[in-house]
Amino acid sequence: MKVNIFWFRRDLRLEDNAGLYHALRAKKPVQCVFIFDKEILDKLPEDDARVNFIHQELTRLNEELVDLGACLKSYYGTPESAWKEIVKEHEVNDVFTNRDYEPYAKTRDEKIGAFLKKQGSELRTFKDHVIFESEEVRKADNLPYTVFTPYKRKWLAKMESEMKGKDSYFLSSYPSLKYKSQFHKDKKGYIIPLSKMGFTSSEIQIPSREVKRSLIKKYDEQRNFPAIDGTSRLGIHFRFGTISIREKARHALKLNATYLSELVWRDFYSQILDYFPHVIEGPFREKYKAIEWRADEKDYEAWKAGKTGYPLVDAGMRELNNTGHMHNRVRMVVASFLTKHLLLPWGWGEAYFAEKLLDFDLASNSGGWQWASGTGTDAAPYFRIFNPTSQLTKFDKDFKYVKKWVPEFGTDDYPEPIVDHKFARERCLAAYKQGLS
Ligand SMILES: Cc1cc2nc3c(=O)[nH]c(=O)nc-3n(C[C@H](O)[C@H](O)[C@H](O)COP(=O)(O)OP(=O)(O)OC[C@H]3O[C@@H](n4cnc5c(N)ncnc54)[C@H](O)[C@@H]3O)c2cc1C
Structure with a gap:
């Protein structure tokens, strides 16, 4: 049976996941995969807390998929070797994924896209990690902003016009799970144990993904004092997509302009790296x-x-x-x-x-x-x-x-x-x- 593949990377959640939503609506069963990339992992210490976190989140995702009669399959190797395995195991129609703007990721995606094209499949990519991508917030001459304040002004104006304009759903969640019946029914899910990849467990505690509304409300007053629990500590969750940036931006819009501004900084640096990779x-x-x-x-x-x-x-x-x-x-x-x-x-x-x-x-x-x-x-x-x-x-x-x-x-x-x-x-x-x- 032909399947569409959804490739998880920095977006480890089922709900409100743009690429996954599009995959599930594409009228073919969807198989989810994750690649433990040796090129990245080989450089990390064996008790790396982030690798532990990713592993724990993939295990959770697999459990959620198993409850839906589906599963997550993981692979370990270079992205090229993993994709060779994936296309051997599945009759792949198209591959859906969310865009990553780091230079290594962009080169990897070009290579995998070319490989898939040869197999007759397309790598279809979506915006999920940021609110606005590099080319969406530009100066009048279409060059990127390199100073934050005018960037933020334009960012906020664009957000306002998007929300008022034809796309009043801008910032809404992608209801991926509305299409949950589209997951490929397969029970052979497998999350490679950390020890098989040379990692051990980490003692470091991961901050919660839940943040009190009262903290965000007082963010501007408290954020500068390190003795106070006054910032969200959501950094790792934004990094690996275990929360949705759209959801947090919606909350910030209602609760605290200074908090929203921090999310704008995140987009600002993302577009700088995208456009000026020499940094x-x-x-x-x-x-x-x-x-x-x-x-x-x-x-x-x-x-x-x-x-x-x-x-x-x-x-x-x-x-x-x-x-x-x-x-x-x-x-x-x-x-x-x-x-x-x-x-x-x-x-x-x-x-x-x-x-x-x-x-x-x-x-x-x-x-x-x-x-x-x-x-x-x-x-x-x-x-x-x-x-x-x-x-x-x-x-x-x-x-x-x-x-x-x-x-x-x-x-x-x-x-x-x-x-x-x-x-x-x-x-x-x-x-x-x-x-x-
Ligand atoms: C030298 C230096 C290195 C930094 N390295 C990183 C890094 O590797 N990863 C990282 O996410 N942030 C980095 N920051 C920015 C900032 O310090 C952290 O995002 C923030 O402290 C994370 O804590 P929090 O989740 O409680 O943030 P909060 O204050 O609750 O802010 C919410 C979110 O907004 C974003 N954000 C906040 N401030 C910034 C900022 N200045 N630039 C970009 N995004 C921001 C983050 O995603 C953060 O999680 C760095 C800042 C400095 C000065």
Whole structure:
């Protein structure tokens, strides 16, 4: 029997899933698949919390499908080798999937699309991961925005006109499960055990996908204080699509404009990566290549371990090491400290975050690091250097957050600052000035 395949990637949910909805409406039975991609997995530590999370979510998806008389099949290998297996096992009509804007994913999809074409099938892709894709929010000259404020203005205007216009369903959920009878009835679902792929379990707890309305309502008042549970912690769920961006944007529209603005930042960085993929290899702004960074491994190790002698920096790094999360205000402080106080390459910090963050996202991470180091789009000017001590006084004045993560703070066991603030500031200004001259 000919089937359409739905290929899960960063969209691990059945309900309100654009590509899956279109697959189920395409009048052929739908078989769901997932590929554990060796090219990605081989680079990760064996107890990677994100791999554990994906595995747990796939197991859940398979259970949901089994309840509908269907199943999820998983494959392990390169995408090319997996697709060879899939087309051997199934008579494939078309393949449906949601678009991914990372350079690796785009190249992979081109290759798989070409392979499927040779087999007589089409790879049909849909927008699901963002509210607006790169070409949907453009300047009058059709070039992408590289500054956030005008981008956001256009984004909001477009959203308003979409909701008023012909497509008043814009932001509505895709009712995929209305067509649940279209899943291919097959009981041979299989989620490859983690151990077969060389992974072990992780101790790290995954934040809930449920967020209280009251938290979002107070988001603008509370989001800057790391000791308060004032942000949603939905990052990992947005990353792997275990929640729907449309649903959260609808809530944000009703509850809090500042929260909505954070979702606009997410689209902003996604379109930057889509249009300017060089940002993953070097600075967005070419001339920043000339800055001479220090290559001091000892300082890098102190930063990673949270032993710099700057309490807010140390608390942030220890929160990251212990939980896979770090509060946004503190991310800005530790990133500024690494690049400006220590004058270490922002790529080092970006790589460490990529390894540790549960919500690691190539577009937002690269955007955040380049913003903090002053090398990116819409960046903080290089001469605006966060003072980690005044940031502490402003955002954690009772040391509640610091004491939680740095219990020896205030005792003789707490280290002296590894670098003097005034000296570091002047060294940074001189290095940037020289690089940019
Ligand atoms: C150096 C640095 C690195 C970062 N790396 C990442 C990363 O790898 N992945 C990531 O999702 N975010 C990253 N951010 C942005 C931001 O810090 C996190 O999105 C946020 O802290 C996640 O916590 P939350 O889910 O509680 O967010 P909330 O404050 O509740 O915000 C809700 C959602 O909005 C989005 N969002 C919020 N702020 C931003 C932002 N500045 N840029 C893009 N999206 C945003 C995220 O999807 C987030 O989950 C980085 C910021 C900096 C300064």
